[in-house]
Amino acid sequence: MMAKQNFADRVIARTLELASPIAAGIDPRPDLLSSRAAAAAGGSHVRLARAYERFALDVLDGLVGVVPAVKVQIAFYEALGLPGVAAYARTLRAAKERGFLVIGDVKRGDIGPSSQAYADAHFGAAAGADADALTVSPYLGRDTIAPFLVRCREEGRGLFALVRTSNPSAPEVQDLVAGGRPIYEHVAGLVEEWGRDLRGAEGYSSLGAVVGATYPEELAAIRSRHPRLLILVPGYGAQGGTAMDVVAALDARAAGILVASSRGILRAYRAAEDRGASGRDAVHAAALEMRDQIRAAWDARRRAEGGPREA
Amino acid sequence: MMAKQNFADRVIARTLELASPIAAGIDPRPDLLSSRAAAAAGGSHVRLARAYERFALDVLDGLVGVVPAVKVQIAFYEALGLPGVAAYARTLRAAKERGFLVIGDVKRGDIGPSSQAYADAHFGAAAGADADALTVSPYLGRDTIAPFLVRCREEGRGLFALVRTSNPSAPEVQDLVAGGRPIYEHVAGLVEEWGRDLRGAEGYSSLGAVVGATYPEELAAIRSRHPRLLILVPGYGAQGGTAMDVVAALDARAAGILVASSRGILRAYRAAEDRGASGRDAVHAAALEMRDQIRAAWDARRRAEGGPREA
Numbered sequence: 001m002m003a004k005q006n007f008a009d010r011v012i013a014r015t016l017e018l019a020s021p022i023a024a025g026i027d028p029r030p031d032l033l034s035s036r037a038a039a040a041a042g043g044s045h046v047r048l049a050r051a052y053e054r055f056a057l058d059v060l061d062g063l064v065g066v067v068p069a070v071k072v073q074i075a076f077y078e079a080l081g082l083p084g085v086a087a088y089a090r091t092l093r094a095a096k097e098r099g100f101l102v103i104g105d106v107k108r109g110d111i112g113p114s115s116q117a118y119a120d121a122h123f124g125a126a127a128g129a130d131a132d133a134l135t136v137s138p139y140l141g142r143d144t145i146a147p148f149l150v151r152c153r154e155e156g157r158g159l160f161a162l163v164r165t166s167n168p169s170a171p172e173v174q175d176l177v178a179g180g181r182p183i184y185e186h187v188a189g190l191v192e193e194w195g196r197d198l199r200g201a202e203g204y205s206s207l208g209a210v211v212g213a214t215y216p217e218e219l220a221a222i223r224s225r226h227p228r229l230l231i232l233v234p235g236y237g238a239q240g241g242t243a244m245d246v247v248a249a250l251d252a253r254a255a256g257i258l259v260a261s262s263r264g265i266l267r268a269y270r271a272a273e274d275r276g277a278s279g280r281d282a283v284h285a286a287a288l289e290m291r292d293q294i295r296a297a298w299d300a301r302r303r304a305e306g307g308p309r310e311a
Numbered sequence: 312m313m314a315k316q317n318f319a320d321r322v323i324a325r326t327l328e329l330a331s332p333i334a335a336g337i338d339p340r341p342d343l344l345s346s347r348a349a350a351a352a353g354g355s356h357v358r359l360a361r362a363y364e365r366f367a368l369d370v371l372d373g374l375v376g377v378v379p380a381v382k383v384q385i386a387f388y389e390a391l392g393l394p395g396v397a398a399y400a401r402t403l404r405a406a407k408e409r410g411f412l413v414i415g416d417v418k419r420g421d422i423g424p425s426s427q428a429y430a431d432a433h434f435g436a437a438a439g440a441d442a443d444a445l446t447v448s449p450y451l452g453r454d455t456i457a458p459f460l461v462r463c464r465e466e467g468r469g470l471f472a473l474v475r476t477s478n479p480s481a482p483e484v485q486d487l488v489a490g491g492r493p494i495y496e497h498v499a500g501l502v503e504e505w506g507r508d509l510r511g512a513e514g515y516s517s518l519g520a521v522v523g524a525t526y527p528e529e530l531a532a533i534r535s536r537h538p539r540l541l542i543l544v545p546g547y548g549a550q551g552g553t554a555m556d557v558v559a560a561l562d563a564r565a566a567g568i569l570v571a572s573s574r575g576i577l578r579a580y581r582a583a584e585d586r587g588a589s590g591r592d593a594v595h596a597a598a599l600e601m602r603d604q605i606r607a608a609w610d611a612r613r614r615a616e617g618g619p620r621e622a
Binding site for chain 1: 384386387389390392393400416420429448454455478481485489498501
């Protein structure tokens with residue numbers, strides 16, 4: 001069997017094709033559904049799971065041709081028990097059918113046979129959930145990553161290890177300084193080392209990093225030390241990260257990162273549906289707007305860098 | 312509604328009652344089932360999930376009256392998709408019905424609404440999985456823990472945050488030294504701080520730590536700095552941790568830790584079943600043996616400490 005195309009190469013190719021370094025976050029919650037759909041679901045987990053699925057299909061249809069990737073947050077599905085887990089797997093499938101690269105935001109992190117079981121659970125097979133890439137936690141070291149690597153290599157899949165997250169308490173552990181460098185910088189180095197065998201033709205490895213947009217200095221520092229680290233960048237928009245913050249991490253072709261935004265894009269849905277308009281069209285417009293913001297910031301940055309410099 | 316008894320107090324009470332600081336690990340895998348059951352399940356996830364459930368019921372029946380707690384590894388169930396997830400929830404229920412404190416070994420670690428969704432998913436409610444306590448990852452800081460704390464306080468539930476794990480690559484991140492102290496020691500301090508409001512009558516907090524038996528010096532160091540930190544200790548037996556290693560972390564009443572062992576106890580099952588004997592009885596005997604080993608090591612340690620000392 002021929003190995004599938006390297007995940008990082010697929011990310012770069014699709015990013016360039018759409019001129020859009022975006023992973024739209026699918027984080028379904030009752031307050032993002034149309035008011036009618038949320039009310040109809042009521043307290044029923046079965047109905048809510050079905051409503052999440054319809055919502056996700058609308059959102060996916062709105063995103064076609066605008067973003068290369070989607071990131072689906074499993075926790076919201078897991079909270080609904082079996083019907084939720086089933087809806088999660090079907091949503092991944094629907095996203096793949098529409099041509100998206102699909103990132104399962106599962107943040108798993110275990111070791112040995114347990115880590116292997118998570119790879120089995122989330123990288124296809126009969127279990128149903130078949131993501132192209134997953135988010136994973138690095139706290140236990142290489143033992144968490146190892147069981148996934150073969151699948152990444154042979155099946156063109158990817159991983160994003162948490163390095164510097166976007167949340168307020170991220171510094172508590174991640175910013176402790178060891179040997180003159182913060183922990184997240186050590187972890188970024190480990191991630192690069194662990195992923196060495198997964199480098200594609202573009203020079204990026206399919207083992208990437210999660211670095212939040214809410215800490216632009218840290219993001220810029222990581223990018224300058226690791227010019228070919230594929231980075232998933234959450235925290236854009238609602239959490240405070242701006243377009244200027246994230247473009248600093250793009251490479252010369254405006255690729256190499258996937259900016260994740262969920263609420264920023266998804267919020268448009270309910271407002272539109274509640275006034276009788278198309279949520280799908282609203283999501284489409286919001287994603288286009290985000291793409292254009294990033295492009296404008298990118299152009300502004302290039303102009304600034306290309307212009308005359310004064311010491 | 313009256314709040315349920317503090318989780319840490321429940322752990323101490325049951326440990327003293329059974330004179331057994333043990334959490335038996337339920338990590339179902341095909342090679343632990345009887346050969347007949349494994350063969351009958353074949354490649355079917357549905358049949359394998361059913362076989363896991365029967366296996367767990369046998370094991371639980373064998374453990375009644377010997378261990379206060381069980382730790383169920385969700386990854387093996389998750390790998391089987393929906394039938395696995397359903398079997399996991401039913402196994403937790405069966406364990407509770409038999410009087411065990413039930414720890415869901417889920418190692419989740421997310422933030423904000425996603426972390427809240429994990430609490431909803433694994434702390435009861437309609438989703439089905441209803442653990443008394445969970446394992447969680449500390450890499451994202453307090454934001455991971457916060458959504459669980461209310462549930463812990465009001466419902467007598469607990470958490471064990473990963474501090475110093477038992478696996479070979481644990482040192483890569485956890486042993487980096489910041490300000491003269493390894494990261495795991497910083498994390499132990501954070502865990503103690505985050506759990507301050509969850510202290511029970513015995514002085515232990517319901518927010519405990521995971522510290523592996525395979526690194527006895529680190530375990531002893533953490534215990535000496537944190538005399539009232541509830542510790543879940545994996546890595547006993549098959550992974551190399553000995554009874555002498557773990558008793559150093561017990562308090563004056565031989566409580567305050569839960570030594571987790573899965574393969575050490577579960578391995579007896581298949582051997583017995585395959586020769587036509589009772590797997591349940593074999594598990595019972597293996598758990599009694601582990602309890603007696605720990606007691607003997609505890610007695611030896613007390614004698615050594617009580618005896619004459621030479622400088």
